[in-house]
Amino acid sequence: MMPIISVRNLVVEYDGRRILNKLNLEVEAGETMVLLGGSGSGKSTLLRQILGLERPHSGNVIVKGVDITSCSLSELKKIRLSIGVAFQSAALFNSLTVEENVALPLREHTALAPSIVDLMVWMKLAVVGLADFGKLQPQALSGGMKKRGAVARALSLDPEILVLDEPSAGLDPIVAAELDELILLLKQTFHMTVIVVTHEMASAFRIADRIAMLHQGSFRLIGTKEEIKASQDPHVRQFLDRVPEDLANQTIVSTFFQKYLEKKEVFQ
Amino acid sequence: MASVVEDIGKRTIENLDYVGSLNIQLWSTLRAMKSALPLVGNRYRWQATARQILEIGYDALPMISLMALCAGFILAMQGATELRRFGARGFVIDLVVVAFTRELGPLLTATAVSGRSGSAFAAEIGTMKVTEELDSLRVMALEPIEIVLAPKYLAALISIPCLSIVCNLFGIIAGGFFMFLSSRLSPLLYFRDVLDSIALRDVITGLIKSIAFATIIVHVSCLEGFRVRGGPDSVGRSTTSAVVKSTFLVILADAVFPVIFYLTGAQ
Numbered sequence: 444m445m446p447i448i449s450v451r452n453l454v455v456e457y458d459g460r461r462i463l464n465k466l467n468l469e470v471e472a473g474e475t476m477v478l479l480g481g482s483g484s485g486k487s488t489l490l491r492q493i494l495g496l497e498r499p500h501s502g503n504v505i506v507k508g509v510d511i512t513s514c515s516l517s518e519l520k521k522i523r524l525s526i527g528v529a530f531q532s533a534a535l536f537n538s539l540t541v542e543e544n545v546a547l548p549l550r551e552h553t554a555l556a557p558s559i560v561d562l563m564v565w566m567k568l569a570v571v572g573l574a575d576f577g578k579l580q581p582q583a584l585s586g587g588m589k590k591r592g593a594v595a596r597a598l599s600l601d602p603e604i605l606v607l608d609e610p611s612a613g614l615d616p617i618v619a620a621e622l623d624e625l626i627l628l629l630k631q632t633f634h635m636t637v638i639v640v641t642h643e644m645a646s647a648f649r650i651a652d653r654i655a656m657l658h659q660g661s662f663r664l665i666g667t668k669e670e671i672k673a674s675q676d677p678h679v680r681q682f683l684d685r686v687p688e689d690l691a692n693q694t695i696v697s698t699f700f701q702k703y704l705e706k707k708e709v710f711q
Numbered sequence: 712m713a714s715v716v717e718d719i720g721k722r723t724i725e726n727l728d729y730v731g732s733l734n735i736q737l738w739s740t741l742r743a744m745k746s747a748l749p750l751v752g753n754r755y756r757w758q759a760t761a762r763q764i765l766e767i768g769y770d771a772l773p774m775i776s777l778m779a780l781c782a783g784f785i786l787a788m789q790g791a792t793e794l795r796r797f798g799a800r801g802f803v804i805d806l807v808v809v810a811f812t813r814e815l816g817p818l819l820t821a822t823a824v825s826g827r828s829g830s831a832f833a834a835e836i837g838t839m840k841v842t843e844e845l846d847s848l849r850v851m852a853l854e855p856i857e858i859v860l861a862p863k864y865l866a867a868l869i870s871i872p873c874l875s876i877v878c879n880l881f882g883i884i885a886g887g888f889f890m891f892l893s894s895r896l897s898p899l900l901y902f903r904d905v906l907d908s909i910a911l912r913d914v915i916t917g918l919i920k921s922i923a924f925a926t927i928i929v930h931v932s933c934l935e936g937f938r939v940r941g942g943p944d945s946v947g948r949s950t951t952s953a954v955v956k957s958t959f960l961v962i963l964a965d966a967v968f969p970v971i972f973y974l975t976g977a978q
Binding site for chain 2: 491524550551
């Protein structure tokens, strides 16, 4: 079976600096793929490429059989209609209420009657547990509620692919666990392909079918949770065991800290 | 020497890139404008346009009126002081009418709107860029130019010429007020003279200028917003840049228009 998303030899460079280095990845329909990696590893850059928000230096990204790195804008729009995205910052429109945010794609892309749109919006908000908060402005919501609002908006057109960028970033462990639960529930109920970008290992191991581990713009390992756990790759192990990337840096930091403790009175 | 040439080349390319981006944005907006029109366009987009008309036009009325009153009064006062020396004080009315309908009305309005709404456009779009709202529109298969820019442009095309007329009106009223205070000229006589001095082609050329100024203000400000990169500090920079660039380009365009009107025989 053809993968729903296929990344082939993807290279991304900013100002001559290589961010993604010949990445290859295949995501099967219906699976939950977690892109795991540290800060600056290129996770969000890869996600922007999968969403067609940026053009790569070389390589291809094929979504549902269409190469989105070279297709026309109208083809890209068609593909985008089958992808729901919740950004890291939630990116709800502050000028609209939560309801209006969720209704926006329905109003723009369908000819549904307003009463049907209202009903669908309520259903999407109910799925994420925000049915009673639809009339609020996004700025009146907590961080976790904003993210759930973004998920509701991402679900509004019943997408085949759901993309979540750092869904649990900046949330307390309980709210983060609730979001993980929501992702699992969505996958079970709507049978969608889910791509989640995260650096939270607990979250990744909870929701993933497969995990792609990114390090400095290259995949160190793509495999199931068990394969990742059993991996002896030093970078994967370093990430799993929470060891600082550069031990030399650790020494430098501790030296600075020691100096501060010794000369604390100078700073006071 | 080489670095100077290099610098000039770099600046030239940057400016060409800017002008090119403005052109692309303008044509994309014109193509997307249909959706912002009433009846034929998208209902939600027209509602956004109506909101923008209120924000750009209605909300700016007190400011523009006050500016026009002050400018009209000062112009009449300074004009009267000089013209009195030649025994031509009666020409103050012509001076105020011609100055406002041809130049001051559209220019004062454009300057005020540039500072008031231009900065708001740049800040709004810049913030949307920083908070990934523009990306989120794109991934929903929606065009930011159509959703964000087209209603603003249509609203500006309607509001700025209207504000310009209001500015003319208040400027002329201020001139009348000065004439009443200085020489007890009755308002009725003053407005009869105003009607004699006013020329339809001056009003029309003023409105043409207003439309051009509206185009400059909206597109420069929105482009500055779209070009924001980085964090909130760059939103601040883009806002300043939007006001400075649009005001400068408005004045530049105002200097070019008389030449065009002269060559085409419009003035």
